[in-house]
Amino acid sequence: MRNDLIPALDPAPVPGPPALLVVLWIVTFFLHLLAVNAALGGALFSVLLPPSMPGASRRAVAAFFAEINSWALSLAITFAIAPLLFMQVLYGRFFYTASVLVAPVWLGLLLLLMLAYYLNWIAKFRLRAGKGATAALAFSATCSLAIAAIQTSVHLISVQPALWSAFLGRPSLVLGDPTFVPRLLHFVLAAVAMAAVLPAAFPGSLADAAPGAARFGLFTALVLTGAQFAVGLWLLLALPRAVLSGLMTGGVANLAPLALGILVGLALLGLLVRAVGAPGNVRLARVALGHFAAAALFMIVTRHQVRDLYLAGARATERLVVAPQWSVLALFLAVFVLCAGLSVWALFRAATDRPGPGEAAA
Amino acid sequence: MDYPIWDLAVGGGVLIGTIAILHVVVSHFAVGGGLVMAWAETSLGRRPDPALRALLKRASLMLILVSTVFGAISGVAIWFTIGLVHPAATSALIHSFVWGWAIEWAFFLLEVVTALAWYATWDRVRPRTHRLLIVLYAFAAYMSLVIIQGILGFMLTPGRWLETRGFWDGFLNPTYLPGIVFRTGVCLLLAGTYLMLAALREKDRAARTRLAGLLGRVMTVGVAVAAAGLFWWKAALPPDVAANFLGDKPLIASLGTGWRHLFIALAASAVLALLAALLPRTVRWPQAVLALVAAFGLLGGYERIREGARKPFIVRGYMFSNGILVSEVAALNREGVLSKARWAAYDAGDDSVSKGRAVFRAECASCHTLDGYLSIRKRTASADADFLTLFLTALRDDGAKWTASPPQKADYPFMPPFVGTEDEIRWLVAYLDSLKSPAAVKTAEATRAQ
Numbered sequence: 001m002r003n004d005l006i007p008a009l010d011p012a013p014v015p016g017p018p019a020l021l022v023v024l025w026i027v028t029f030f031l032h033l034l035a036v037n038a039a040l041g042g043a044l045f046s047v048l049l050p051p052s053m054p055g056a057s058r059r060a061v062a063a064f065f066a067e068i069n070s071w072a073l074s075l076a077i078t079f080a081i082a083p084l085l086f087m088q089v090l091y092g093r094f095f096y097t098a099s100v101l102v103a104p105v106w107l108g109l110l111l112l113l114m115l116a117y118y119l120n121w122i123a124k125f126r127l128r129a130g131k132g133a134t135a136a137l138a139f140s141a142t143c144s145l146a147i148a149a150i151q152t153s154v155h156l157i158s159v160q161p162a163l164w165s166a167f168l169g170r171p172s173l174v175l176g177d178p179t180f181v182p183r184l185l186h187f188v189l190a191a192v193a194m195a196a197v198l199p200a201a202f203p204g205s206l207a208d209a210a211p212g213a214a215r216f217g218l219f220t221a222l223v224l225t226g227a228q229f230a231v232g233l234w235l236l237l238a239l240p241r242a243v244l245s246g247l248m249t250g251g252v253a254n255l256a257p258l259a260l261g262i263l264v265g266l267a268l269l270g271l272l273v274r275a276v277g278a279p280g281n282v283r284l285a286r287v288a289l290g291h292f293a294a295a296a297l298f299m300i301v302t303r304h305q306v307r308d309l310y311l312a313g314a315r316a317t318e319r320l321v322v323a324p325q326w327s328v329l330a331l332f333l334a335v336f337v338l339c340a341g342l343s344v345w346a347l348f349r350a351a352t353d354r355p356g357p358g359e360a361a362a
Numbered sequence: 363m364d365y366p367i368w369d370l371a372v373g374g375g376v377l378i379g380t381i382a383i384l385h386v387v388v389s390h391f392a393v394g395g396g397l398v399m400a401w402a403e404t405s406l407g408r409r410p411d412p413a414l415r416a417l418l419k420r421a422s423l424m425l426i427l428v429s430t431v432f433g434a435i436s437g438v439a440i441w442f443t444i445g446l447v448h449p450a451a452t453s454a455l456i457h458s459f460v461w462g463w464a465i466e467w468a469f470f471l472l473e474v475v476t477a478l479a480w481y482a483t484w485d486r487v488r489p490r491t492h493r494l495l496i497v498l499y500a501f502a503a504y505m506s507l508v509i510i511q512g513i514l515g516f517m518l519t520p521g522r523w524l525e526t527r528g529f530w531d532g533f534l535n536p537t538y539l540p541g542i543v544f545r546t547g548v549c550l551l552l553a554g555t556y557l558m559l560a561a562l563r564e565k566d567r568a569a570r571t572r573l574a575g576l577l578g579r580v581m582t583v584g585v586a587v588a589a590a591g592l593f594w595w596k597a598a599l600p601p602d603v604a605a606n607f608l609g610d611k612p613l614i615a616s617l618g619t620g621w622r623h624l625f626i627a628l629a630a631s632a633v634l635a636l637l638a639a640l641l642p643r644t645v646r647w648p649q650a651v652l653a654l655v656a657a658f659g660l661l662g663g664y665e666r667i668r669e670g671a672r673k674p675f676i677v678r679g680y681m682f683s684n685g686i687l688v689s690e691v692a693a694l695n696r697e698g699v700l701s702k703a704r705w706a707a708y709d710a711g712d713d714s715v716s717k718g719r720a721v722f723r724a725e726c727a728s729c730h731t732l733d734g735y736l737s738i739r740k741r742t743a744s745a746d747a748d749f750l751t752l753f754l755t756a757l758r759d760d761g762a763k764w765t766a767s768p769p770q771k772a773d774y775p776f777m778p779p780f781v782g783t784e785d786e787i788r789w790l791v792a793y794l795d796s797l798k799s800p801a802a803v804k805t806a807e808a809t810r811a812q
Binding site: 004005007008010011012013014015016024070071073074075077078079080081082084085086088089092093096097099100101103106107110113114117118121164165168325327328329331332335336338339340342343346347349350353354355359360361362 | 370442467708
């Protein structure tokens, strides 16, 4: 057990208030996670549809997710960039070290990502042509699962510098970390549960397949959300003792995000029970989606707290020098608001603008 | 330097270069494609042209499949790779330019959303809305180029940043504007050549000729702008960089050759563009493919020269290519490089060869591999221990020259100085000497294993 392999802090000052960097990191990671949940969860859900469902319905649901995923994967990639950027300013020395220790795998993640994306497009075009696309979707989902496992591994290595000397020769040891499986499972189950509600929340393009897909989706979401409580507890108990006690004894502020996440989860469970009984209730399904998003946000904050608790010892002597670049920071916030606003406006126009009678389309 | 070292047989530089070349080609196409397609679709509003519309529609799928995904992922791949090969440098760049990158990301978000929406709304929305989408895309894509050029230019010509450490001083560096002009030209050239290739699928001969002429003019404008940017860029380089690497007798021969190839690619692009603009009826696919290859050569050649001319730095005047800061040379000469390179020294034994291997990994492995790219075994095969000691001592003396104010001319201006103690020179020589004898290497490895 040694912490003397931790690289020194970067000599350059942190170019913005650390609290702001953390907020930006959490907000952008939240948006990334929503897109990831749709993409990973949707791909897995399409593959795991029950054989009892008619073939045409299964293809309709798969097409539904393939269309969503061509957007969701692009947005997941785009929204992954910003949190990685902000995280590297504050935790770069831990992150870089972890990624170098598993360098080929870390770089391989990008190949898997590209494969997942292009397989989804292949599935999309095949389904549009009325053909089956189970194999393409299954490969795409497998790639996404592998990416999730790689991310989990790098995260776990990065927060445990005392184990770096052990990981140096055998990075695969991380797979034996007691939190690896529950952490990955917690994330994957949440993704599938959230995606499973989408057919009930947006049944428009599913036509005849909508009722069956909504019923099965809501039932799946209910079962998986129930299972999340067990997996979440498993993850909590698997945390190192110091981390768990830090989380539990750190006061109200420390426990609030986790407690709120659990409360939202319980409310979600209630909503899903009602929704399963009324699979045609679109509004209820959309409210459930909102709860999924809220639960994800609280869990992201908790994840951030847990990371800090893991690294508390390693960062005990850390003295960050902060020299905010105010002018360019303000410019970023302005450009971000502008671009986010224009993006929303562009999507709205694309969804609503239609040629009038006698008018030609583009 | 105080990070773990990724032993890569092909060399980190080669991997970064390979990914970077792929990325820059795609990303420049994405920017140029946006500009050309926005202009073309706007012109459709004034003068309908079914052939041009069909071409744009076909190209829109290519734009999202290649640009928004391959472009995005390969861009992240460069970032990942430099993080693996040069973590300290990545950290330095992130600390200096995180808000610049964040601005680029915001534009990229708009770029992705509008590209997807533009592709998805053919035959669905009114022409005005569709035009707005591609114009927004072109704006966002071009702005991402405007931002990233500041950081790319900074690494070669950090300008006043070296004294002030100010964001804008680094961003608006001496090669910033020339670089933008060059890249804008290349973007237009690449988009024109790709669209030319796609336009040749048009069955109607008159329409095909019309499209070829139009795209030939786009390519010609692109070549002219790129040429202007290239000469301006060369003129903006610090005199010592231009003289050392791009002069009559360049220190790195491949850069001199590369500079000549760059001009050949530029001339070929110009000839092919003019031919297409003036004689569009003669354009056939071999000519279009050749134009595309020449455009790749122009951009790839430029990136190779730009990266090569930065030697021996990652950020000129601030950080050497092995991650050692100019500011820490004197301290590490006193305390030894292994006092900082804890990962390199981590599994080193007590014998000279093992410690020399650690010094090699700390200082040399970012450029030299054992037997692959820039093989150190081949380079030192004919040098005896005395020669190696003399050479490393001279390289160590260069440290004082690099750190003098103003810097003096180093004896080996294409290599970072050797940084470390006399003992570390001795250990490195012992290691390099051991490479000549497989038995000695085995012994050293056995010692390490114990």
